[in-house]
Amino acid sequence: MTLYAPYNFVPLNKKVVIPHWIDRISHxxxxxxxxxxxxxxxxxxxxxxxxxDGLSKEEEAKKYDKDGIQITPHEFCQHNGQYYIPGSSIKGMVRNVLEIMSFGRMDKVNDHRYAVRDLNNKELYQSHFGVDKVYGGWLQKDESNQYTISGWGFPGRISHQELQDKYGVDFHTYFSKGGRFDPKKDTEKAGKKKYDKFGNNSRKGTFSFLKEDAKREIYTVTEDEQVGREGELVFTGQSGYREYNH
Structure with a gap:
């Protein structure tokens, strides 16, 4: 299977000159x-x-079956049977070209890199997606600058309440519904937030199997090495913020 990038990229100047009167510019x-x-x-x-064509959430939902597979095609943007290209689409394209031609300061760009995420492509994405197909491991760089992954098998899960009770960190009260967690802030959704809240507690310990829930293995913290197994806590979340202040 071949994937093609739909855009041509224009190299940018290494230096951006910002005039001292920039804060006094206004349309x-x-x-x-x-x-x-x-x-x-x-x-x-x-x-x-x-x-x-722009559709409401209800109209958009009717184009997919219960499994999320599209069953009816999308239509070209139209009004009363008259096809047209929205003015916002034209203005956006003209603006981008004008910025390139005039060496303008392009601010609608970033250095983010995204993985493949195509939920309509079952062969490429969905067939590999599922909680029972996820395995954990450590990515390491050796002395020869080669990267290797040492597998740790099927990962277990532990509740926020368990972490709060055993380690004295307010995970459950903070992240549960009604807590102080704000999902609108990138700093809150980043994995770093949980590591910071966990503090200096050791993430290595002994964990025993508690139950299985929706193909997920749930564990609890224990001090009995006879019934548990050694492991290390890894907190999930976004790997970085979506917006950066340089």
């Missing part, structure tokens, strides 16, 4: 000696164009 208060005008743009479709 509402133009320069007294500024100029305004208009320009005409001719757009040629070199490849087929498809702009999906």
């Amino acid at each position: 509402d208060v133009p320069f007294k000696d500024g100029e305004s005008g208009e320009f005409k743009v001719r757009i040629t479709a070199k490849t087929p164009i498809f702009v999906k």
